[in-house]
Amino acid sequence: MYKRLTTSAFIITLVVLFFSCKQQKKEENTEMQELPNIVIIYLDDLGYGDVSYQNSGSLKTPNIDKLAMAGVRFTNGYATSATCTPSRYALLTGTYPWREKNAKILPGTAPLIIDTAQVTLPKMLRTKGYHTGIVGKWHLGLGEGNVDWNMPIHPGPNEVGFDYAYILAATQDRVPTVYIENSRVVNLDPNDPIEVDYKKNFKGEPTGLENPELLDLKWHHGHNNSIVNGIPRIGFMKGGKSALWSDKNMADHFLEKAKKYVHQNKDRPFFLYYAMQQPHVPRTPNPRFKGITGLGARGDAIAEADWCVGEFIKTLENEGILENTIIVFSSDNGPVLNDGYYDEAVEKNGSHRPWGDLRGGKYSLYEAGTRVPFFVYWKGKIASKQSGALVSQIDLLSSLSTLVSSDIKTEDSKDLMDVFLGRSNIGRENLVLEATSRTAFRKGHWIMIPPYSGPAIAKQVNIEIGNQDSYQLYDLNEDLGQSTNLAESNPAILEELRQEFLEIRGNGFDDTKSLELK
Numbered sequence: 470m471y472k473r474l475t476t477s478a479f480i481i482t483l484v485v486l487f488f489s490c491k492q493q494k495k496e497e498n499t500e501m502q503e504l505p506n507i508v509i510i511y512l513d514d515l516g517y518g519d520v521s522y523q524n525s526g527s528l529k530t531p532n533i534d535k536l537a538m539a540g541v542r543f544t545n546g547y548a549t550s551a552t553c554t555p556s557r558y559a560l561l562t563g564t565y566p567w568r569e570k571n572a573k574i575l576p577g578t579a580p581l582i583i584d585t586a587q588v589t590l591p592k593m594l595r596t597k598g599y600h601t602g603i604v605g606k607w608h609l610g611l612g613e614g615n616v617d618w619n620m621p622i623h624p625g626p627n628e629v630g631f632d633y634a635y636i637l638a639a640t641q642d643r644v645p646t647v648y649i650e651n652s653r654v655v656n657l658d659p660n661d662p663i664e665v666d667y668k669k670n671f672k673g674e675p676t677g678l679e680n681p682e683l684l685d686l687k688w689h690h691g692h693n694n695s696i697v698n699g700i701p702r703i704g705f706m707k708g709g710k711s712a713l714w715s716d717k718n719m720a721d722h723f724l725e726k727a728k729k730y731v732h733q734n735k736d737r738p739f740f741l742y743y744a745m746q747q748p749h750v751p752r753t754p755n756p757r758f759k760g761i762t763g764l765g766a767r768g769d770a771i772a773e774a775d776w777c778v779g780e781f782i783k784t785l786e787n788e789g790i791l792e793n794t795i796i797v798f799s800s801d802n803g804p805v806l807n808d809g810y811y812d813e814a815v816e817k818n819g820s821h822r823p824w825g826d827l828r829g830g831k832y833s834l835y836e837a838g839t840r841v842p843f844f845v846y847w848k849g850k851i852a853s854k855q856s857g858a859l860v861s862q863i864d865l866l867s868s869l870s871t872l873v874s875s876d877i878k879t880e881d882s883k884d885l886m887d888v889f890l891g892r893s894n895i896g897r898e899n900l901v902l903e904a905t906s907r908t909a910f911r912k913g914h915w916i917m918i919p920p921y922s923g924p925a926i927a928k929q930v931n932i933e934i935g936n937q938d939s940y941q942l943y944d945l946n947e948d949l950g951q952s953t954n955l956a957e958s959n960p961a962i963l964e965e966l967r968q969e970f971l972e973i974r975g976n977g978f979d980d981t982k983s984l985e986l987k
């Protein structure tokens with residue numbers, strides 16, 4: 470009797486165990502399935518007014534507009550910086566770039582500037598089971614210095630959280646002009662090794678400076694070193710013929726890789742950082758887009774980027790995962806017309822306003838340097854809304870961490886997930902902005918720019934970069950275009966911002982010394 474009882478108890482226990490295990494597995498699976506895919510579409514030098522949902526000029530971006538109008542659009546959305554490397558550093562690490570002395574525009578030979586022990590957005594997502602990928606522009610350095618481009622290149626994106634990487638090392642205008650898949654240069658012939666140098670040319674190799682007859686695109690300033698595909702670049706390079714990229718097919722190529730990544734990872738939660746190269750120089754839209762905007766190569770490159778966004782969304786739709794994918798769209802810094810090549814961006818710009826109603830542009834501490842197109846789209850999950858909340862790309866790490874129920878956060882990155890989903894309007898209280906190693910401070914609707922020496926206008930690019938020899942204070946609610954400096958008439962507000970700014974910058978930072986900075 471006793472034996473029979475224990476046997477039945479044993480069987481019952483087994484059955485209960487079996488079902489509870491099954492239930493647990495099911496819960497784990499649903500949890501996995503419920504984790505949305507995350508995509509960041511990040512453009513290069515796209516200005517606040519370059520998207521037609523924000524600026525009803527002659528340049529049309531219908532695919533971007535369609536997403537933006539169905540999502541949460543930020544009118545006070547910022548990159549941390551007015552140039553690429555620092556903005557990308559902040560996006561991926563959730564740490565202000567002025568805390569890292571090497572977070573400046575990097576040459577193609579720069580070592581990796583993200584510490585491999587540092588928290589990153591993809592690493593955080595990996596702890597929740599995400600597969601992580603980057604396709605496009607990197608510009609955060611590779612290796613540890615003196616990289617041999619013919620060997621596996623470490624550390625790089627794989628060592629800071631990306632399971633898969635298909636990248637260009639620095640910028641489209643910098644050597645090496647090859648793609649790198651994970652750690653290897655794509656299509657490299659070992660009998661034709663690549664050599665790269667940013668200081669001196671390789672004997673007998675033509676340059677933009679010495680061989681203008683070989684150029685299809687003329688340089689205006691800088692950009693007169695090695696010539697690849699008729700385009701003079703920054704830096705010298707030799708060899709690697711079979712690995713050289715095609716500039717005019719670059720957008721198609723990255724799109725193809727992004728689509729393939731989605732296809733291969735559609736059955737598990739994934740994070741894709743789709744870092745498009747447009748409209749950074751050299752602007753090389755595919756011939757399909759040449760002339761379609763009438764605005765020259767820059768407008769055409771933006772039209773091409775817009776088309777890529779449309780194709781990419783179609784892919785998510787066709788794979789049946791659009792509803793389970795949250796998409797963040799933004800740009801690494803503001804716009805510039807002439808960034809070093811004669812490509813008719815200036816001549817054909819007409820009445821288009823890449824900077825919208827903002828002052829300045831790329832490299833500038835004024836608003837157009839860092840305030841960029843920024844929206845979140847999630848089909849069926851968030852409602853269309855325009856939000857004036859103050860948000861920065863640096864906040865994505867801590868915010869997305871909340872979305873996936875992780876508790877990995879960083880100090881500089883604020884958890885604004887409810888703001889990004891359009892459920893709250895309470896954004897950041899303040900934000901430090903950076904442009905070519907200078908910083909400014911926004912608090913509420915005020916912005917304070919400390920005095921800086923150096924020219925007020927960066928001549929070659931023809932952009933007001935924010936240097937003045939006294940403090941500047943603007944009320945962005947009343948004066949979006951920053952035309953009236955209120956520093957003298959509002960000493961109390963100026964002082965309040967200064968004190969808070971100094972506290973955040975820390976380490977004895979002294980803004981009165983910034984006059985000495987160049």
Ligand code: NG6
Nearest residue numbers: 552553554574640690691692808809
């Ligand atoms: C500048 C380049 C500019 C661009 C920029 C980086 C010159 C004269 N100018 O040094 O063309 O490449 O670096 O842009 O070389 S960013 O968007 O990647 O920050």
Ligand code: CA
Nearest residue numbers: 513514553801
């Ligand atoms: Ca850029």
